[in-house]
Amino acid sequence: MHSIAHADPIATPSARWAWFGIFALLFLVFAQVTAVMISVPDRDMGHLQKIMYVHVPAAWTTFLAFFVVAICSLRVLFRGGERDDLLAASAAEVGAVFNALTLALGMMWGRPTWGVWWTWDARLTSTLVLLLIFIGYLSLRAFVDDPERRATWSAAVGVLGAINVPIVYMSVRWWRTLHQVQSAPSTLDPAYTLGLRLNAFAFLFVLIFLIRRRYEAAALLRAAEHADDARALGGR
Amino acid sequence: MNEFWKKRRWPILGLAVILAAFGWLLFGGLDKNVIFFLTPAELLAKGPDAVDRPVRLGGQVKPGSVQWDEKSLDLRFVITDGAGDVAVHSTGSPPQMFRDGMGVVVEGRVGADSLFRASSLMIKHSNEYRAPAEGQRPQEMYRTLFKDQPK
Numbered sequence: 599m600h601s602i603a604h605a606d607p608i609a610t611p612s613a614r615w616a617w618f619g620i621f622a623l624l625f626l627v628f629a630q631v632t633a634v635m636i637s638v639p640d641r642d643m644g645h646l647q648k649i650m651y652v653h654v655p656a657a658w659t660t661f662l663a664f665f666v667v668a669i670c671s672l673r674v675l676f677r678g679g680e681r682d683d684l685l686a687a688s689a690a691e692v693g694a695v696f697n698a699l700t701l702a703l704g705m706m707w708g709r710p711t712w713g714v715w716w717t718w719d720a721r722l723t724s725t726l727v728l729l730l731i732f733i734g735y736l737s738l739r740a741f742v743d744d745p746e747r748r749a750t751w752s753a754a755v756g757v758l759g760a761i762n763v764p765i766v767y768m769s770v771r772w773w774r775t776l777h778q779v780q781s782a783p784s785t786l787d788p789a790y791t792l793g794l795r796l797n798a799f800a801f802l803f804v805l806i807f808l809i810r811r812r813y814e815a816a817a818l819l820r821a822a823e824h825a826d827d828a829r830a831l832g833g834r
Numbered sequence: 835m836n837e838f839w840k841k842r843r844w845p846i847l848g849l850a851v852i853l854a855a856f857g858w859l860l861f862g863g864l865d866k867n868v869i870f871f872l873t874p875a876e877l878l879a880k881g882p883d884a885v886d887r888p889v890r891l892g893g894q895v896k897p898g899s900v901q902w903d904e905k906s907l908d909l910r911f912v913i914t915d916g917a918g919d920v921a922v923h924s925t926g927s928p929p930q931m932f933r934d935g936m937g938v939v940v941e942g943r944v945g946a947d948s949l950f951r952a953s954s955l956m957i958k959h960s961n962e963y964r965a966p967a968e969g970q971r972p973q974e975m976y977r978t979l980f981k982d983q984p985k
Binding site: 641650719779 | 842845848852855868869870928936939955956957960962963965966967970
């Protein structure tokens, strides 16, 4: 049984995590400024190339967040477990934000370079589907009251949704798209590669911090739910 | 064993369905349906079947083929993939990256006169990002629309 004072000791907010958050934010500022300073205008798209330093890390962190959802959801399905359920939910929520950010930044990049805000190629469409699935995932969690059923059902949706991640990633190679295939260090000038790597780490730190904070909040909410249940059963 | 199956039936069945769907995506015939554009060679191979049907055509702007009238916004060029050439007519200011050799995708219809009339023009950029060579300045056609263009 869960005790009323069930506040997950692992999920208690701590000063160490606050410092990590400050570090993540400062590193993000440092990475952005450095990347913009060291990169000369691209020969084809000029200064527009710099959108790479936010659009690409946002996409990578989206993939990573949904990978966390997949792992935690599989653990919920095969062993059950409250922490995995809460962590999956937290990663899904933060991942959905980064997914929306990826789409928005991509549209801002697409309009001046490609000439259109949006088009229905396989990469753009599958990325939008990914976002819709995880909005569905979050809605499902909000609609199911019983925590155990909520955990199982949303874990199933979480795994199904995360299956879309490799599809989104490979879409530009499997199908003919307007979106170009992934760049690699061999197709980037060294300064662009360095700027991208710095910002990939910055986004990673921000992602970890946000998932952590969301997890702490989810654990507090869950503890309150358990307290309610106990009161309803006649406890105090 | 029976206990094991009872407890894990649904996750295992679910995983099997997911794997099957994934395999179908990978090895099924989906790739033929998710093509965003045809290449010039593919469009030409369709012959009269392609005439006057909405289609997307993609390839490279054939170097030297661009005719641009900045007064009437009239743009004519040839899209090539090395195996075939299609002449394209478009109106309006092209995206700023439009130039010789750039990848483009046009939406429109090819007429009986085999001229492709584009209703929209998109750039398909490569995955290469390079600093310009010493003294190199990109040719930006849309700048011809401005009176005080830097020459």
